[in-house]
Amino acid sequence: MTTLAVLLIVGFLVLLPMVFLVEESLNVGDPMAFPPVEFGIANYIAIFEEDLKTVWNTLIIAVMATVMAIFIGFTLAWILTRTNVPGREKLERLMELPYYMTPLVGALAWAVIAGPKSGFVNQLWKAVGGTGDIADIYTHFGIAWVMALFEGTVAFVMISASMKSMDPALEESARVMGASKLRTMLTVTLPLVMPGVLGAMLFVFAEMLGSFAAALVLGIPGRIYVITTAIWDSTLSYPPDYGRASAMGLSLFVVMFLMLSFYRRMIRRGTFTTISGKAFRPRPMEMGRLAWVLFSVCALYVALAVVFPIAALLMTSLQRFATVLLDQAQWTLANYHTALSLGPVRTALFNSIMLGLGVATVGVVIMALLVWIIYRSQLRGRGAIEYLVMFPQAVPRLVFGLALLWAWLNIPIGIYGTLWLLALAYFTVMLPLGVRTLAGVVLQIDKSLEECARVCGASWGYQMRTVTLPLLKPGILAAWLLIFMACVRELGASAFLMGPNAKVIAPSIVSAFATSGTELTAAMALIQTFTVIVALVILFRVARGMTKELQ
């Protein structure tokens, strides 16, 4: 009974919107009619007839971004796990920062740095006597570059995980046999981590196909549309073409879903024979003087993905008219003042934080319960629950937003255009994140710790209160903060679900970028980033406490 109820509720949240989306994508009559009166596949055919260029753009950008992300990820992973680069542990922490900066902020920053004409790089170029622009971020390459820097971090995480789980003796024996460092890397390290690299490639490529923020900020000015921005665009036209948007969204979903399923099968099959799951004591290679070269490589990455973007945004936000030439700068705090006093912006920020607090708090409780059902209970059908809960991961945020929009336009409960719908949407798309984080902690806790409490005579409630919950506490805190951060920066799903009376911050930043100056946008982006950073600092504190406690 319990299982059925849980399945129904989760299914309602997760699957029902997708059903509406399928129905709408087949609607060839009046796009606003519900239920549709005429069915056909015209919307799908149109993708191939009219949007080939968009498909082509999407593929080119995703391929470029994936190649760059994997290249960067592999290089950094190798440096940070296999060599004695100075300051290794500190550098490794820094590698996560670009991910927390979000692609939206990254794209805005790079628009400031390398936009045509007024971009800082081009301003400097002209100041030293150059003509024309030497950098233009509003191109296919520019979009891919920003995606790789700010969304490609997962490649680094995945590849370095597979390098860490490799027995260092495998490399050492090659060295003893007389192979140089380079030869060792090419004949031993590279082939051994290849399955991990391929997996990361597949995963990152799927992510890049569904990426939205960078293409939205950098693609639309140059009229470079990818699938996600084309979906966005066709709902903005008049009349909004929901049928077409749904068909594109579903096609994108199917492609991504297939790739992710293939990826999952790949890791489950035993191609990873080297990866025993055993953790090895890292024995980095001595690089001698080369170590400092490798350090510079890492530092360059941090500069490109964190320092320059933040510096550029800071400079821009503190000036009346953004310039990198300091003698022309007019410094002011007015932009922050405007951002914080402007009614809509202030409400948007307030709404985002409230949504973050609410969704994180209520969400974590429900997710903890789900985790307990999935991983600790003996209920039948818990596998199905797990599958449903993880499902939103395979749906691009934007497409899920579209599905929810269409579903709640048609469900006769009046939450469309309110914060309630956003809260519901956030909760649903955060399910995989929260459940995975909590499951990580639950699975670490040996079952016998709980069983021992019961044997000692504790009731279920007493055991939960005295053993399970205290052990889970750090994990719950971490999940809460991750969800809070993800809510504050959420863009994809919010873009469609935000109403005039329910604004949130990320889409507001995008529209400020389109309508008002970069200076104000930069100030808003930094305020959002600052909120995330505060949460991040707390998260690191908690994480450190957690590892200590578990040891």
Place this chain on the structure above:
Amino acid sequence: MSETRIEVKDLVVRYGDQVAVNGVSFTVGRGEHLTLLGPSGCGKTTTLRAIAGLEHPSGGRISLEGRAVYDAATRTNVQTEQRGVSMVFQSYAIWPHMSVFDNVAYGLRVRKQAQDAIKANVERALNLVQMRHLAERGASKLSGGQQQRVALARAIAFSPTVVLFDEPLSNLDAKLRAEMRVELRELQRRLGITSVYVTHDQEEALAISDRVIVMNVGVIEQIGTPEEIYNKPRSRFVADFVGSANLIKGKPAGDDTFVTEGGTVLRVMAPHKPHGNETEVAVRTAYIGLEPMAGENHVPGKVRQRLFHGDFVQYVIDSPVGAMIVRRPPTNLLPEGADVTLSFSPEHCVLLEA
């Protein structure tokens, strides 16, 4: 043992502010099989890895064939791959993405040998470990024992003069380990390889070595042949770690006399010149008889406990010099409570250095 192949002098290795190896010196002669023996954390593996160049020492000198490969004084540190040594790793480190053949051929290919020479050498090496029939098999499909053989073949395929072994048998089950021990010893003799072998298993060390170095907390406790180590332990640590021994407290009275705390006078053997401050003698459990023999030390005792082990019987015997453990062949079993006379020769009653 004519010429020196490996020379380690005053080696110091630090991990942060922890000293793993603290001034270790020894030499290994041509064709010699030297074993570093000690409990985990004693610095034996670190010493071995420093010889291979996998660990960066902070002091001392290491020479291979008379060439300094590490010298703190001249800041020499030859890269691992240029040292020309070979090594068998504890985890075998068989590359799972290659076939058995490719694994074994690796060192030959690095040395740019001709195609047919590679083939011949790989076959020879695989023959030596009886693995020729599995040459084409993927290395990830091997059992533990097979991986161990491939690792051995790989280490000897390019005819290195020095092979380092890092606890190569510790991951095998007891029976296979005993078999491989015999094979290893034979192979080492046949090929005339100079080898340094690391193990924490004292039985293994005694069985297969020409010389044994017993290490503890980063320093050498004793160097000697297996017989020397067993029969003339220098310190309490060696007597205790290698084999099993009874320790009797007291103090020396003259060069070959020892008075126990209970006042019993024993005639002893001192491998070193006594200083007078020694406090213990060691008597191996296997060297004590239970009937008086002419010319030996005699101590009366009473059997407190008897444990039947199969290959031997272990008695715990209360005596004026303390509770003594005695191992005898499983014949003529004595009942618990029986009165006996402990009897052991002076040369098996070893005065330990303070």
